[in-house]
Amino acid sequence: xxxxxxxxxxxxxxxxxxxDDFNLSLEEGEIIAIIGPNGAGKxxxxxxxxxxxxxxxxxxxxxxxxxxxxxxxxxxQKGIARTFQNIRLFAxxxxxxxxxxAYTHQCKESFFECIFRTPKMVEEERKIDERxxxxxxxxxxxxxxxxxxxNLPYGAQRRLEIVRALMLEPKILLLDEPVAGMITTELDDMxxxxxxxxxxxxxxxxxxxxxxxxxxxxxxxxxxxxxxxxIAEGSADEVQNNPDVIAAYLGGGYKNVITNA
Amino acid sequence: xxxLIRKLLPILGxxxxxxxIMYLKSIKVMNPYHIQVLMFAGVNxxxxxxxxxxxxxxxxxxxxxxxxxxxxxxxxxxVTTMIFGGFSVAPNLRIPVFLLGxxxxxxVAGAVGLLIGIPTLKLKGDYLAIVTLAFGEIVRATLRxxxxxxxxxxxIGIPPYTNFAWVLFFVVLTLIVARNFIYSKHGRACIAIRxxxxxxxxxxxxxxxxxIISFVFAAFIAGVAGGLYAHIMSFIQPDTFSFVKSSDLLxxxxxxxxxxxxxxxxxxxLLTVLPEAxxxxxxxxxxxxxxxxxTLVIIMLYRPLGLCxxxxxxxxxxxxxxxxxxxxxxxxxxxxxxxPN
Amino acid sequence: MSTLMQFLVYGLQLGSVxxxxxxxxxxxxxxxxxxxxxxxxxxxxxxxxxxxxxxAFSSFAVNGTYSGLIVALILFTAMVGTGLIGxxxxxxxxxxxxxxxxxxxxxxxxxxxxxxxxxxxxxPFIGPSPRSFPMLFPTKRFQIQGVMISTTQIIMIVLSxxxxxxxxxxxxxxxxxxQMRACSMDKDAAQxxxxxxxxxxxxxxxxxxxxxxxxxxxxxxxxxxxxxxxGGWLGTKSFIAAVIGGIGDIRGAMxxxxxxxxxxxxxxxxxxxxxxxxxxxxxxLILLFKPAGIMGKLTIDKx
Numbered sequence: 001x002x003x004x005x006x007x008x009x010x011x012x013x014x015x016x017x018x019x020d021d022f023n024l025s026l027e028e029g030e031i032i033a034i035i036g037p038n039g040a041g042k043x044x045x046x047x048x049x050x051x052x053x054x055x056x057x058x059x060x061x062x063x064x065x066x067x068x069x070x071x072x073x074x075x076x077q078k079g080i081a082r083t084f085q086n087i088r089l090f091a092x093x094x095x096x097x098x099x100x101x102a103y104t105h106q107c108k109e110s111f112f113e114c115i116f117r118t119p120k121m122v123e124e125e126r127k128i129d130e131r132x133x134x135x136x137x138x139x140x141x142x143x144x145x146x147x148x149x150x151n152l153p154y155g156a157q158r159r160l161e162i163v164r165a166l167m168l169e170p171k172i173l174l175l176d177e178p179v180a181g182m183i184t185t186e187l188d189d190m191x192x193x194x195x196x197x198x199x200x201x202x203x204x205x206x207x208x209x210x211x212x213x214x215x216x217x218x219x220x221x222x223x224x225x226x227x228x229x230x231i232a233e234g235s236a237d238e239v240q241n242n243p244d245v246i247a248a249y250l251g252g253g254y255k256n257v258i259t260n261a
Numbered sequence: 262x263x264x265l266i267r268k269l270l271p272i273l274g275x276x277x278x279x280x281x282i283m284y285l286k287s288i289k290v291m292n293p294y295h296i297q298v299l300m301f302a303g304v305n306x307x308x309x310x311x312x313x314x315x316x317x318x319x320x321x322x323x324x325x326x327x328x329x330x331x332x333x334x335x336x337x338x339x340v341t342t343m344i345f346g347g348f349s350v351a352p353n354l355r356i357p358v359f360l361l362g363x364x365x366x367x368x369v370a371g372a373v374g375l376l377i378g379i380p381t382l383k384l385k386g387d388y389l390a391i392v393t394l395a396f397g398e399i400v401r402a403t404l405r406x407x408x409x410x411x412x413x414x415x416x417i418g419i420p421p422y423t424n425f426a427w428v429l430f431f432v433v434l435t436l437i438v439a440r441n442f443i444y445s446k447h448g449r450a451c452i453a454i455r456x457x458x459x460x461x462x463x464x465x466x467x468x469x470x471x472x473i474i475s476f477v478f479a480a481f482i483a484g485v486a487g488g489l490y491a492h493i494m495s496f497i498q499p500d501t502f503s504f505v506k507s508s509d510l511l512x513x514x515x516x517x518x519x520x521x522x523x524x525x526x527x528x529x530x531l532l533t534v535l536p537e538a539x540x541x542x543x544x545x546x547x548x549x550x551x552x553x554x555x556t557l558v559i560i561m562l563y564r565p566l567g568l569c570x571x572x573x574x575x576x577x578x579x580x581x582x583x584x585x586x587x588x589x590x591x592x593x594x595x596x597x598x599x600x601p602n
Numbered sequence: 603m604s605t606l607m608q609f610l611v612y613g614l615q616l617g618s619v620x621x622x623x624x625x626x627x628x629x630x631x632x633x634x635x636x637x638x639x640x641x642x643x644x645x646x647x648x649x650x651x652x653x654x655x656x657x658a659f660s661s662f663a664v665n666g667t668y669s670g671l672i673v674a675l676i677l678f679t680a681m682v683g684t685g686l687i688g689x690x691x692x693x694x695x696x697x698x699x700x701x702x703x704x705x706x707x708x709x710x711x712x713x714x715x716x717x718x719x720x721x722x723x724x725x726p727f728i729g730p731s732p733r734s735f736p737m738l739f740p741t742k743r744f745q746i747q748g749v750m751i752s753t754t755q756i757i758m759i760v761l762s763x764x765x766x767x768x769x770x771x772x773x774x775x776x777x778x779x780x781q782m783r784a785c786s787m788d789k790d791a792a793q794x795x796x797x798x799x800x801x802x803x804x805x806x807x808x809x810x811x812x813x814x815x816x817x818x819x820x821x822x823x824x825x826x827x828x829x830x831x832x833g834g835w836l837g838t839k840s841f842i843a844a845v846i847g848g849i850g851d852i853r854g855a856m857x858x859x860x861x862x863x864x865x866x867x868x869x870x871x872x873x874x875x876x877x878x879x880x881x882x883x884x885x886x887l888i889l890l891f892k893p894a895g896i897m898g899k900l901t902i903d904k905x
Contacts, residue, residue, distance in 0.1 A: 050463055076465035084463075090456035092520075092571070093449075096581065101453040102464040104471075107446040111474065114445035115438045121445065128446075129581060146581070168465055322705065380890055386704065387637060391845050392889055394838070395882035402879035413875075504838060508639075508712045515709040547724035550716055557713035562698050565706045 003028045003204055004172055009048060009058035018044045019228045022058070024206075026172070031198055031205045033215040035239075036225035037249060042208040043085055045225075046174050049206075050082050051075040062171070077105050081170035083161040085177045085208075091150035095141060095160060098149050099132040102167035135163050139193070155186050162193070166201070173197065175207040179214050187214050194218055216240070224248070271576050275433050279426060296425050298537045300493050303428035306529035307435050307486035309513040310522060314479040316511075317519030318443060319472060320455025321382065322390040325397025326483060326510050329370040331502030332400060333484025334491035335410060337366030338419045341492070343410075347420045359422040363431075363488040370484025371477045373400075378476040382469055397507055404499035415498025416491075423492040431489060432526075435482055436577065439522060442478065444579035451475045455520075512553075516560050518567030522577045527568055604748035609867050615755050615824060617863025618762035622817035623840035624847070624855035625769060626810030632786040632850035633806045636704060639711035640691065641814060642837015643718035646830060648684040648815025649735070649822040650722065655679055656736045666737065673738045677819060681812040688811025689804045691718075697800070715834070723830045732829040735822040758820045765813060766856050773852060778805060786850065839866075842885045848898025857896060 004026040011019050019041040026032060034042050047053040049060060051072040060067045062078055070078070081102075090098050107128060113121040136142045139159050144152060152160060158178060165173055179190050195218055197203045209215045215222065216236040224232040224239055226248040232239050239245055282299070285291040308330060315323045340362035341347065350358055381392045405413040442448050450471040453461040462468050491497045509532075517528020532553070539549045560567065623645055630638045655676045656663075662672050695714050699707045722728040739754040773779040784792040785802050793799050821836065822828050839862060847858025862881050870877025888895060 052459075052463075071467075072459075072462040073465050073467045076463055082463055084460065088457045088460035088463075090453050090460065092456050093452055097449060097452070101449045101461070101466070104446050104450045104453075105465040105467075109446045111447060111478075114447050115441045115478075117441045117445075125445070164464065316705070381886070384889060384893055387631075387849075388845070388889055388893060390637070390708075391842065392886055395842065395885045398838070399879050399882045399886075402875050402882075405875050406873070504834075508716075511709060511712060515705065519705070550720040551724050554713045554716035554720060558695055558710055558717065561706050561710040561713065562695070565699070565702050 002026055003063060005059075005061040005064075006049075007059045007061075009045065009055050009060065011044060011048060011053055012056045017228050019048070019055075019225075022225075022228075022230060024223065026204055026206070028204055029198055029202055030220050031194065031207070031218055033219035033222045034206065034208050034225060035210070035212075035215060035222060035249075039227075040225040041228040042225055043176060044228075046082060046176055046206075046208065049075070049174060050080060073105075076168055076170075079169070079171035080174065081165035081168040081172070082174035083158070083165055083176055083178060085180065087157050087161055089149040089157060089160060089164070091148070093149060094146050095149055095152065096129070096132050096136065096145040098160060099135060099164050099167045100128055102164045103128050103131070106169065132167060135166055139163050155182055158182065158190075159193075162197075166197075170203070172204045172206065175205060175209075177208055177210065179209065179211055187211065190214070191218050275429065279429055282425065297493065298534060300423065300425055300428045301490075302530045302533035303425075303432045304486050304490045304493070305510070305513060305533045306432050306526050307489070308483055308510050309517065309525040309529040310435050310439050311479040311482040311486065312510050312514050313519060313522065313525045314439060314442070314451075314475050314482070316514060317521070317525075318448065318455060319451040319475040320458075321472060321476070322386060323393040323476075323479075324390045324511060325393040325395070325400075325504070325507050326479075327502040327504070327506035328393075328397035328400040329374060329480045329483035330487035330490065330506070331404060331497075331499065332370040332373055332480075333363075333366035333487025334497045334502070335366075335404060335416070335487075336369035336484060337362035337488030338416055338491045338497060339410065340365045341422065342416065342419045347418055355420070355422060359420075359427075359492065362422075362492075363485050366488030366491075367481040367484040370487065371481035374477045374480025375473065378473045378480075382472040382476060394504065394507070397502070397504060401499045401503060411498070413499060415496060415501075417496050419491050419495045419497065421492055421495045423489045428489060428493075431485060435485075436522060436526070439482070440577050440579065443522075447471065447474055452520075512557050515567050516557060518569035518572070520571055521567070521569040521573050523572065523574045524567050524569035607747075607749045609871060610864065611749060611751055611755060613864030613867040614759050614860065615820075615863070616867060617860035618759050619817045619821045619824070619836070619859075620840045620843045620862045621856045621859025622762050622765060622813045622820070623836065624844035624859045625766070625852065626814050627841045627844040628847070628849050628852060628855040629782075629806050629810050631844070632852075633782055634696070634700070634803055636696065636707040637711065637841070638696075638810075639708065639837070640715035640718055641810065642833035642835075642840065643715050644684050644688055644811040644814035644833070645818035645821065645836055646828070646833035647687055647718065647818070648680050648811075649818035649828045649832065650728070650830070651683055651815070652676055652680040652738070652819050652822070653733055653735060653828050656738065660736075663736075667740070668736075668738055676738065677816070680819060681815045684815035684818075685808040685812035688807040688814075691811075692803060692807040697803075715837075719830050719834065728830065730830060732827045735826040735828050737823075737826070738819070739823055754823055758823065762816070762820065765816060769809065769813070770852060772809075778802070782806060839881055842881050845895055846881075846885055846888050848895030851895070851897040854895055854897030 002025045004024070006022060006024040009019060009022040010017065022045055024032070034045065036042055044053065048055045051067070051070050051074065062080065067075060067078060090101055093101070107124065109121050109124050133142060133145065136145055139162070141156060141160060141163060144156065149157065149160060162175070162178070175194070178194070179187050182190065191214055194205060194207065198205060219236060221234065222236055222239045223230055224245045231244045231248055232242040282291065286296060308326065312323065312326050315321050341358055345358045377396050381389060384392060404410070410416050450461070450466045453464065453466055454468050454471060458468055513528040513532050514525060516532060518524030536549050536553055539552065623642065626641050626644065627638065630636065630641065656668070659668065659672055659676060662668065691714055695710055696707060699710055723730045739757050741752055741754050743750055743752045773782055781792070781797045781802050784795065784797055785799050789799055840859065843858035843862040844855045845858070846861060847854030847856070861884070865880050865884060866877050869880035
């Protein structure tokens, strides 16, 4: 059974169809990439999958349960975590606090335990702390735990966003252009990381990316969007050689660029 | 051993401060007027901390905070003065009645905070500011209408139960409770909302819920502070808690520094004491508020984060490594506890 | 019926004061994106300035009444003077904070407001005591079908409508108006398109403060008493009027002003405290159902 079932997902903004009949059936542990030129509706799909936009039509089901009508925080609590294209960290907080903030929902401290700082609460805090620290260690950020998120270098901020999303203990992770603005050496690291997320944590990943070199080797399936419509779907090879994709992506005639980009 | 010292030292410090002030009073260095100014400073510190929780830590914008103070003042005074008849209550019951009154004040303010918070905290930024301003004015106008509590003339004969020791006690209690709040899941959720509301939402934080929690918590503190105030003055009237009072509080908060409890203490203390000190320079009486205003503008222009923006005294912080205190003898934490600013 | 009409006249009169003041709030908010809490004090400066101007011109007055030309001159001088003070305030206190968080600008505005109220109060020749405002406009009263109307009321309502008409056309039909609209949409882009945003903001403050001065003179002509604190709560109410109408929208400010004025007069006729609170109640109700005000459009955060 598929973990996430998206059917006929569509949204209109004042008559403009931003996404039209998007379908996706996601198996557990799959890595799916959504690619397409700017304005194709990729981030809009993410915004619908996280409850920020309400779709005009269609359904989203997580393990058979419909998520339509829920608030963004409820999507997150149900197990869909995301990162943002333009990094949205809690900039004025420390790195470890950024991670701990994503644990608010699972955290069992009551209000009065908090304000009187009972031993139980302190113990709970210590556990959260260790959890956050473990995750930071896994992503090479533990030495930066106590500096402010805004003072991190760019690549580390992208990683921190992923760590933060992982703290939610998600079933599905949505990565919105995880390597945007990164240099080539960082690309390989990120690709390795995404694969590890799946292999070690059993996560299901949907990622949006322009960078073909990054997407091709790690994605099990690729969906190509243009003007809100799905124009192709399949393995990296299939998509790469699809004439519609080449036309949409590059305006035709630039096949070499796609393979060498 | 060390953690124990760190826990006891602040308490000893507060006790020492109390006896120092009492000593200064007994040798007539400080007169009752000075003590009263300090008590007002204490109330203002509590109000500033309360406002800081909403504005500084949750990033919402309340500019009608005096409304909660007045609800607390009236709530507490109704209990001590109208229900228990002021000083006619048996002497050994005075303290319990006083505390009951303060609790009632806090609860009234908190309940109204909840009532107003649920519909309004969905509004963003400036609009929330305006609604809270309106809230403060509606409270004032309503209090002016209620005849049994003296309407616009106000309420008199409130027993002056509040003394310096009580004020000090409640200021310290507020500081401890506020600090614990900030360094907990609730505080973190609030700060996340302040730093990036969309991201907070996406990280599973029910933003409306935590905004309401912080609002009600702050309202409760403001209510208790209002109760203390009423029992210093022994006279309250609706117009005391006008927008002027709210904007004074904003000034304390932003001059002291948002997001810093140290700043609230400093802002509330300095800006209550300084104007009173300026009062003693005869000729300057009229220029007092002008100087005050100019200082505020200069602080905002040249130190926009306030005096202590983003900085905190170690006492008012809970460092991560303190969580691991039990295992003092194991490996020491290698992470710097100071964050660069 | 005639009582209701009578209240409507008073409401329009008070509403024109609120509307003129609300325009300043709305323009500054629309273009600079800040709530200028000190805006109400421009009203006070206008009214107080007019008082002193009228004193200076008192030798021209015959039996305490001024000729139309002198009144126009006084009005003009007070408006231009207040406008210049507005420009000065912006340049000194607000300009350095333009790219800082909204809160700092707002707190600064609170400080400026305290200064503008207390500086004249501290000056020995002004001081805190209220002064009675001279009769600048003719006060002939006449009755139409049981409704009393005075010439002052007619002049006020007509003049404020004229001001609003001019402003509306300046914003929508002139070059500086289109620059203002560009700045309100995107200051950075406007700057890149060669618009001198400093100039646009200065002009905005000038117009806002000048209109505030006019509203101050009108207000003092209805309730002939001026003091240094009069701007505070009038400002608050006009600001609320601007928000009810939809802050940032010029038509909204006018509409909000008149709504405030009329409801306040009607509510005051029931109970004086109700008159004060009614505006705030309307505000909360409107914001709950239409969070950006009557004319305002809600902006959506882009993710």
